[in-house]
Amino acid sequence: TDRYCVFGHPVGHSKSPRIHTAFAEQFGDDIAYEAIEAPLDGFVDAWRDFIAHGGKGANVTVPFKEDAFRLADVLSSRAQRAGAVNTLVLGKQGDIYGDTTDGVGLVRDLQAHAAPLEGARILILGAGGAVRGVIEPLLAAQPAALMIANRTPGKARQLAEDFADLGETTGGGFDEIVGAFDLVINGTSASLGGDLPPLPDDLFADAALAYDMMYGNEPTVFLRWAAERGARTVDGLGMLIEQAAESYFLWRNHRPETAPIRELLRGEM
Numbered sequence: 019t020d021r022y023c024v025f026g027h028p029v030g031h032s033k034s035p036r037i038h039t040a041f042a043e044q045f046g047d048d049i050a051y052e053a054i055e056a057p058l059d060g061f062v063d064a065w066r067d068f069i070a071h072g073g074k075g076a077n078v079t080v081p082f083k084e085d086a087f088r089l090a091d092v093l094s095s096r097a098q099r100a101g102a103v104n105t106l107v108l109g110k111q112g113d114i115y116g117d118t119t120d121g122v123g124l125v126r127d128l129q130a131h132a133a134p135l136e137g138a139r140i141l142i143l144g145a146g147g148a149v150r151g152v153i154e155p156l157l158a159a160q161p162a163a164l165m166i167a168n169r170t171p172g173k174a175r176q177l178a179e180d181f182a183d184l185g186e187t188t189g190g191g192f193d194e195i196v197g198a199f200d201l202v203i204n205g206t207s208a209s210l211g212g213d214l215p216p217l218p219d220d221l222f223a224d225a226a227l228a229y230d231m232m233y234g235n236e237p238t239v240f241l242r243w244a245a246e247r248g249a250r251t252v253d254g255l256g257m258l259i260e261q262a263a264e265s266y267f268l269w270r271n272h273r274p275e276t277a278p279i280r281e282l283l284r285g286e287m
């Protein structure tokens with residue numbers, strides 16, 4: 019049995035064990051996948067202990083993505099850009115490979131929902147780690163423009179600058195949002211506290227899609243607000259499943275079907 023896990027703090031409510039176990043069933047892979055709550059200052063020790071006991075790879079979630087970034091011996095270029103690692107792979111020689119699958123996960127889920135991407139005007143709300151992790155794959159989808167808007171405008175400007183070589187990217191405060199967008203992605207953690215960033219009422223273009231990187235049993239405040247303004251709405255559950263599928267592929271070299279797992283998890287919520 020090859021062991022995998024997700025490291026987080028807290029991690030008790032993680033759906034990753036459920037998702038990866040279902041992936042393994044698709045292939046008849048003999049794996050075990052568990053959630054491990056590492057101490058806040060003990061991520062590296064927890065990883066070492068895990069591989070000493072048969073661990074072959076891990077997912078990494080809040081707050082350890084930067085620790086995992088520093089731990090990896092080799093980083094993918096997308097992880098380097100993101101400054102974070104959500105997937106660790108143990109190589110045959112004991113070397114540690116770090117990658118991030120959050121961004122491709124988001125883009126795959128957007129594609130699964132036929133979201134406007136190529137040639138679209140995209141607005142992303144927030145400028146924290148979660149947003150940094152998805153900008154490169156979003157720009158790879160060749161939108162006409164990507165605006166990053168954040169409560170702290172300087173962080174959005176910096177982020178836009180960091181990715182300016184990859185596409186038409188601007189950053190600023192919520193009060194600098196101008197025009198209508200085909201796709202608006204909420205990457206702030208505001209939803210957690212039930213807050214809504216101050217957004218202009220005419221934010222959405224015709225047939226726009228509103229996407230929240232968060233998910234829950236109820237639609238987030240942002241998605242409720244967007245639905246009231248005529249946008250189609252999608253939450254982040256599919257992103258979670260897609261990033262997991264990409265991690266699974268990195269570990270096992272075959273790509274699970276995500277559609278049945280979407281059905282499964284929706285049914286359980």
Ligand code: ATR
Pocket residue numbers: 143144145146147148149168169170173205206207208211213214215
């Ligand atoms: P994460 O890893 O989830 O991205 P983070 O790096 O702490 O976490 O970033 C949180 C993001 O949510 C930031 O963009 C933050 O805005 P600031 O950069 O101004 O702090 C945003 N955010 C958090 N609470 C918010 C709120 N109540 N309203 C608007 N934006 C909020």
